[in-house]
Amino acid sequence: MDIVKTDKLVFEYIRRDEEGNPVDITTALDHVNIDVKQGEFVGILGHNGSGKSTFAKHLNAILYPTEGKVYVDDMDTMDDSKLWDVRKSAGMVFQNPDNQIIGQVVEEDVGFGPENLGVPTKEIWERVEESLRAVDMIDFRKKSPNKLSGGQKQRVSIAGVLAMHPKCIILDEPTAMLDPSGRKEVVRAIRGLNDVEKMTVILITHYMDEVVHADRIFVMDKGKVVMQGTPKEIFSDVPTLTKLRLDVPGPTRIAWELKKKGLPLPDGILTCDELIREIQKCR
Amino acid sequence: MIRDITIGQYYQTESVIHRLDPRVKLLGTLLFIIALFNYKNPVGYALGIIFLFAVIKLSHVPVKFITKGLKGIFIIMLMTVLINLFLTPGNTAITLGKLTITYEGIATAFSMMLRLMLLIMGSSIVTLTTTPNNLTDGLEKGLGFLKIFKVPVGDVAMMMSIALRFIPILLEETDRIMKAQLARGADFESGNLIKKAKSLVPVLVPLFVSAFRRAGDLAMAMEARCYRGGDGRTKMKPLIYKKRDAFGYLVLFSFAGISIFLGRWHIITEFFNSLYVNYILK
Amino acid sequence: MPLILDHVCQIYNADTEHPVKALDDVSLVIPEGQFIGVIGHTGSGKSTLMQHLNGLMKPTSGTILYNGRDISDKDFDKKELRRHVGLVFQYPEHQLFETDVFADVCFGPRNMGMSKKETELTAFDALRKVAFPEDLYYASVFELSGGQKRRAAIAGVLAMKPDFLILDEPTAGLDPVGRYEILDMVAKLHKEAGITIILVSHSMEDVAMYVERVLVMDHGRVAFDDTPREVFSHSAELEEMGLAIPEPSKITRKLIELGIDADPGVLTATEAADSIYEALMRAK
Structure with a gap:
């Protein structure tokens, strides 16, 4: 079943002058068709300004389509009566770790979502506990968020969304402001959610190495989906990715350069181990 | 300097004061402030100081952390002291050129300074021992009656x-x-x-x-x-009164009652006045 | 004139139960003309170090010398130091405040007491050096893209004509192409304008490709101070510090362990591919 489905989604930013007359129209999303199945890990790639964050905001009914439709768990996001159900089904984690934590204590922040949903007190505590365990932050439950590292803050944010028991979780560049070790721990947490908890994950990022384990990848540019497929298919096409201002993972680039020199390597090598194994075969 | 203001910062530790219901703490602060402004003699202040330090001790928050908050209001304190020191009429104690300092001025300046210090420290304890969420929960419930007026x-x-x-x-x-x-x-x-x-x-x-x-x-x-x-x-974390909260209210009201009573009791006040008249003025 | 740090220590919260040694006995010489990379994970002391070089903090002990003088001296002119040592903070676009880009770039030189004409000339020069698009010189800051804002902010520091330019994570939050554009621009400043560059980063990949000297900070100490090749050969120690070495280096090293005679000092993907290919061909 499709958890998320967009049908020819178009979104236009309209800039108006002081009298309210439109002066400029930017098409941020241009007939985007993306569908995500239950339990999938989907990566959405694109450089800054490619429209990927605008897309994310549609899934949570923060923005509404100018044209086309967005369905979350079979609910039309334009349907006002379903607004809170949509937001409950599609949990969202944002980029800036400081600007999305509401509570002054970790566990209180995680409890914020369930409180808003009217969950009974006893169940809130159970949800907080299980969510903090899922992101391995249970030891920090009494800490102040201000004392945490960026990676830890983002894991708290993920727990805060999990506690709402969403059908899928959308992460909008959750690692863009983190250092390498913070990135690693957040990506590990996200993969854990998908592998262990079978949570549907939509990860929006510009770091290629974060989506090498995804089930499917969509690449966006200028508001359009320009590539889609498995990581292997996507990363085989190094020239196109480079043209789209995107990097490829280190091992993939080395493999591609070696192949250009004539080494018989297969397409779409993604990890270090894979590359080493394949090079060994060429000796 | 702005960093020194401790109001609005939570100090994480375990203590009986931390566990107290925020409504108790909020009402406590209110009572403490009311008491402070009702004292007329040193016994009242002495009781206020003892009470404050007892609470600080119980709260497990380092005293240094609480006094740090005073740095932020240093200027206001200095101004209050200076204004009271020089502008209170009464019996001259020291003359500095055109300025005179009166005994009454010294007494008022001192008590004003004490009040301000106790007030800041007292309110710091609430924010240092209560998480903001808890604090707002307390305010929300404590002021819930305002909903009738569409607030x-x-x-x-x-x-x-x-x-x-x-x-x-x-x-x-x-x-x-x-x-x-x-x-x-x-x-x-x-x-x-x-x-x-x-x-x-x-x-x-x-x-x-x-x-x-x-x-x-x-x-x-x-x-x-x-x-x-x-x-x-x-x-x-819904607010539900526990036994310790009832005990807290009891302690608070007895403190406020006793200290205001003694702090304003005319026999004690007159005793200190006579000390002043007999020993300092002579 | 070189910048010299002589046994500099910086301790935060010294009077509490948990003092933090942000800098622990750091001694360094930073001569003019170098392109230096400073790496370390968050909290390793690299940001503290940068602020010291700009006189924004006073060391708990030790001295920082510029022009042979202690910069913590009371009669030392800090403004003069800041004119020669430019510091670009992380996310520098957050400090833009003027109505348009050009006015903001003028802020620094004006503070340095330059005349109006001189201020404007250096501002133009700085904007040109960071390759800021000319049609946006008088645009409002709010109309710019992330990368453009960052360039404008860097120009604001560059306009003071510093001899040293310190950049704290200049590529944070940018996409890959934005990253390389900024780094290429910085490399150009070093090569063409002869500015000494100190590039603070937690990305090994960024640093490896550009710099001639790498300082690795760990727990407030300088753990390594050498050429990138040398430093990255200590992969085990670096990983223990929570720093990942560049992937091409890592892969090449693993292949060497497996008996492929590649160059252990490669830093980039292209270098790695070249070296691995040659080694394979030699073996055949």
Whole structure:
């Protein structure tokens, strides 16, 4: 079943002058068709300004389509009566770790979502506990968020969304402001959610190495989906990715350069181990 | 200097004061302040100080942490002391050129300073031992009766709690922007008041821009987590009075009653007045 | 004139139960003309170090010398130091405050007491050096993209004509192409304008490709101070510090362990591919 489905989604930013007359129209999303199945890990790639964050905001009914439709768990996001159900089904984690934590204590922040949903007190505590365990932050439950590292803050944010028991979780560049070790721990947490908890994950990022384990990848540019497929298919096409201002993972680039020199390597090598194994075969 | 203000900062530890219901603590602060402004003799102040330090001791918050809050109001304290010292009429104690200091002035200045210090320290304890969420819960419930007058108590409480959470973040940001502008040769220290005020523009503008950006982000994050005002929300930590809270109220009211009574009791006041007349004036 | 740090220590919260040694006995010489990378994970002391070089903090002990003089001296002119040592903070676009880009770039030189004409000339020069698009010189800051804002902010520091330029994570939050554009621009400043560059980063990949000297900070100490090749050969120690070495280096090293005679000092993907290919061909 499709958890998320967009049908020819178009979104236009309209800039108006002081009298309210439109002066400029930017098409941020241009007939985007993306569908995500239950339990999938989907990566959405694109450089800054490619429209990927605008897309994310549609899934949570923060923005509404100018044209086309967005369905979350079979609910039309334009349907006002379903607004809170949509937001409950599609949990969202944002980029800036400081600007999305509401509570002054970790566990209180995680409890914020369930409180808003009217969950009974006893169940809130159970949800907080299980969510903090899922992101391995249970030891920090009494800490102040201000004392945490960026990676830890983002894991708290993920727990805060999990506690709402969403059908899928959308992460909008959750690692863009983190250092390498913070990135690693957040990506590990996200993969854990998908592998262990079978949570549907939509990860929006510009770091290629974060989506090498995804089930499917969509690449966006200028508001359009320009590539889609498995990581292997996507990363085989190094020239196109480079043209789209995107990097490829280190091992993939080395493999591609070696192949250009004539080494018989297969397409779409993604990890270090894979590359080493394949090079060994060429000796 | 702004970093020294301890109001609005939570000090994490375990103590009986931390566990107390926020409504007890809020009412306690109110009673403490009322008591402070009713004392007329040193016994009242002595009781106030003893009570305050007993609470601090119980709260497990280092005294240094609480007194740090006083640095922030140093200027206000100094002004209060100076004004009272020089402008209170009465029996001259010291003459400095045209200025005279009276015994009454010394007494008022001293008691004003004491009041201010106790007031700041007393209110710091509440914020240091209560998480902002808990504090706003307390306010929300304690002021719940205002709902009859159509005051959106829940929303206001949420706003306060968020404001409190962002204080340390914005202080850090201020520090960073100031340093960044210093690195570009900005000068916040020299010049007269107008020049100094002007030199703050390069700090305030980015600070406001960032505060608005954060507010926008936060509003979005809250909506995404289904926040839609106070109605229909449940509480993770609902406020329920426990035995210790009843005991807390008992201690508070007895303290306020006894200290105000003794602090205003005319026999004690007259005793100190006679000490003053007999030993100092002679 | 070189910048010299002589046994500099910086301790935060010294009077509490948990003092933090942000800098622990750091001694360094930073001569003019170098392109230096400073790496370390968050909290390793690298940001503190940068602020010291700009006189924004006073060391708990030790001295920082510029022009042979202690910069913490009371009669030392800090403004003069800041004119020669430019510091670009992380996310520098957050400090823009003027109504348009050009006015903001003028802020630094004006503070340095340059005349109006001189200020404007250096501002133009700085904007040109960071390759800021000319049609946006008088645009409002709010109309710019992330990368453009960052350039404008860097120009604001560059306009003071510093001899040293310190950049704290200049590529944070940018996409890959934005990153390389900024780094290429910085490399150009070093090569063409002869500015000494100190590039603070937690990305090994960024640093490896550009710099001639790498300082690795760990727990407030300088753990390594050498050429990138040398430093990255200590992969085990670096990983223990929570720093990942560049992937091409890592892969090549693993292949060497497996008996492929490649160059252990490669830093970039292209270098790695070349070296691995040659080694394979030699073996055949």
